[in-house]
Amino acid sequence: MYDMKALHEAKSVADAVRLLQEYPQAQIIAGGSDVLVQMREGKRAGAELVSIYGLDELRGVTMEEDGTIRIGSLTSFSHITKDPIIQKYLSVLGEAVDMVGGPQIRNIGTIGGNTCNGVTSADSASTLFAWDAVIELTGPEGIRRVPIKEFYIKAGKVDLRPGEIQTGILIPRKAYEGYEGYYIKYAMRNAMDIATLGCSVNVKLSDDKKTFTDVRVAYGVAGPVPMRAVHAEAAGRGLEVTEENIEKIGDTVLEDVTPRDSWRASKAFREHISKLLCKRALREAIRRAGGMISEAGPSGMAPKALDNGDTGTAGKKEERTSVLQSQEASGVSRHTIMTDSESEKQYKLVRCRINGVERETMVDVRASLTDMLRNDYSLTSVKKGCEVGECGVCNVMIDGECYNSCIYLAVWADGKEIRTLEGLMGPDGELSDIQQAFIDEAAVQCGFCTPGVIMSAVEILESGKEYSRDELRKLLSGHLCRCTGYENILNAVEKTMKKRLGKL
Numbered sequence: 001m002y003d004m005k006a007l008h009e010a011k012s013v014a015d016a017v018r019l020l021q022e023y024p025q026a027q028i029i030a031g032g033s034d035v036l037v038q039m040r041e042g043k044r045a046g047a048e049l050v051s052i053y054g055l056d057e058l059r060g061v062t063m064e065e066d067g068t069i070r071i072g073s074l075t076s077f078s079h080i081t082k083d084p085i086i087q088k089y090l091s092v093l094g095e096a097v098d099m100v101g102g103p104q105i106r107n108i109g110t111i112g113g114n115t116c117n118g119v120t121s122a123d124s125a126s127t128l129f130a131w132d133a134v135i136e137l138t139g140p141e142g143i144r145r146v147p148i149k150e151f152y153i154k155a156g157k158v159d160l161r162p163g164e165i166q167t168g169i170l171i172p173r174k175a176y177e178g179y180e181g182y183y184i185k186y187a188m189r190n191a192m193d194i195a196t197l198g199c200s201v202n203v204k205l206s207d208d209k210k211t212f213t214d215v216r217v218a219y220g221v222a223g224p225v226p227m228r229a230v231h232a233e234a235a236g237r238g239l240e241v242t243e244e245n246i247e248k249i250g251d252t253v254l255e256d257v258t259p260r261d262s263w264r265a266s267k268a269f270r271e272h273i274s275k276l277l278c279k280r281a282l283r284e285a286i287r288r289a290g291g292m293i294s295e296a297g298p299s300g301m302a303p304k305a306l307d308n309g310d311t312g313t314a315g316k317k318e319e320r321t322s323v324l325q326s327q328e329a330s331g332v333s334r335h336t337i338m339t340d341s342e343s344e345k346q347y348k349l350v351r352c353r354i355n356g357v358e359r360e361t362m363v364d365v366r367a368s369l370t371d372m373l374r375n376d377y378s379l380t381s382v383k384k385g386c387e388v389g390e391c392g393v394c395n396v397m398i399d400g401e402c403y404n405s406c407i408y409l410a411v412w413a414d415g416k417e418i419r420t421l422e423g424l425m426g427p428d429g430e431l432s433d434i435q436q437a438f439i440d441e442a443a444v445q446c447g448f449c450t451p452g453v454i455m456s457a458v459e460i461l462e463s464g465k466e467y468s469r470d471e472l473r474k475l476l477s478g479h480l481c482r483c484t485g486y487e488n489i490l491n492a493v494e495k496t497m498k499k500r501l502g503k504l
């Protein structure tokens with residue numbers, strides 16, 4: 001159970017604004033991948049929440065008449081990466097958010113949450129800075145639009161006024177037209193790790209591709225909030241596209257960045273990689289923009305073949321994987337999940353389909369979906385491990401996507417289709433092909449992680465796509481196997497995928 005005082009579920013944006021005014025102490029919860037983890041850790045203990053998770057009007061990416069790209073604040077990372085508008089115009093943003101956590105986190109985490117948490121390491125933030133994004137806020141006074149650099153006030157603090165919610169992120173046409181970009185996340189691990197440093201670069205080249213018309217360099221973790229390297233940008237504008245000038249721009253970032261020492265990395269190391277990542281990102285952005293880097297400028301040495309030398313976890317473009325209500329209760333508020341005065345608990349009726357069967361039960365609003373599935377439905381394949389979204393043992397499918405049920409409120413399951421390992425078996429208990437493959441490949445040792453891994457495998461297999469081994473590794477990266485049988489797990493998933501596709 002989460003240590004939560006009350007949960008108010010918004011029915012519309014206007015309703016969310018009203019609820020925030022009615023309950024001024026309440027905190028907004030979108031996907032909950034920060035809020036629920038912090039609650040579990042005691043940092044938001046006893047909090048009152050206004051849930052905007054059900055506001056589908058805030059999901060999706062659209063292009064407005066004037067070419068402005070609008071990203072609804074509740075759009076999840078995985079949906080941003082897969083979105084055709086993002087892929088066509090802002091591919092670097094899709095790549096950047098494809099580096100967040102692991103697949104289950106990318107299914108639940110929203111871009112609104114990633115920017116409203118005010119965190120410098122947020123993987124979307126530096127790229128949004130590099131795109132000159134505008135934050136749209138809706139509150140009691142109406143709609144307000146704030147340039148992203150003004151939205152961040154200080155570490156963990158953004159310009160959200162009482163009663164306001166972020167409703168969208170806007171990228172004006174002039175901010176992206178003619179630009180190409182690249183994002184590098186430098187982290188200790190390829191998945192489930194936040195950035196030691198993130199660098200996002202955009203370039204606009206002249207028609208003959210020989211001059212930087214514009215350069216934008218943005219960072220995460222190079223200061224208390226995401227930032228632009230304005231001196232480096234000014235140094236680059238109008239310069240010839242040469243290796244010498246890339247070095248110059250990269251070296252100038254030291255006039256802008258102000259990283260600190262932390263247990264992840266020292267200030268000196270962050271300064272060092274600030275320069276390196278800028279240069280590497282510039283080279284790749286130039287390549288994407290159709291430019292050629294001249295070795296020594298206009299005097300005429302042969303253009304240099306580009307080498308993308310990332311040591312971080314950046315996704316190279318060619319390797320890019322596009323892998324990836326409320327209850328009408330009488331009382332305080334029609335949206336408030338009512339307090340049962342006798343038990344001091346709060347309940348809501350949750351109707352959903354679980355493994356193909358219509359179910360309904362009263363759940364405590366403080367319960368996670370793991371609690372509901374295990375306690376109310378005895379679905380013990382859904383394990384409890386870290387309970388903060390990191391290990392994947394509680395992974396289940398919700399409406400066809402995988403989620404760590406430990407950081408998913410049980411009340412959000414209302415109206416959803418949920419699948420667990422138990423639902424994979426045939427009517428007489430026959431194992432599904434993927435379960436059998438885990439046995440055949442000895443992919444199971446203690447078995448604790450296995451149900452969660454298999455549910456991720458189901459999402460992979462049901463996509464009907466053929467993935468490379470590296471792509472499969474990334475798609476399974478939201479799981480920790482304490483017995484470390486990763487190779488056998490990969491073999492089982494790969495073989496089943498090939499069998500289903502008639503290739504084995």
Ligand SMILES: Cc1cc2nc3c(=O)[nH]c(=O)nc-3n(C[C@H](O)[C@H](O)[C@H](O)COP(=O)(O)OP(=O)(O)OC[C@H]3O[C@@H](n4cnc5c(N)ncnc54)[C@H](O)[C@@H]3O)c2cc1C
Nearest residue numbers: 030031032033034035101109110112113114116122123166
């Ligand atoms: C295991 C794990 C790994 C992670 N790895 C990464 C990573 O690699 N990179 C990374 O950047 N992040 C990572 N995160 C953090 C998290 O997933 C992201 O910050 C995510 O974007 C938060 O979105 P959410 O919808 O879950 O936000 P929530 O937890 O619901 O909210 C986050 C904050 O934003 C506020 N908020 C949310 N939406 C709005 C809105 N529309 N208007 C106003 N305020 C709002 C909330 O009040 C809260 O303060 C990780 C989290 C976990 C649990």
Ligand code: FES
Nearest residue numbers: 385386387392406
């Ligand atoms: S991710 Fe849910 S228990 Fe670890």
Ligand code: FES
Nearest residue numbers: 446447481482483
């Ligand atoms: S098989 Fe033991 S934790 Fe994975």
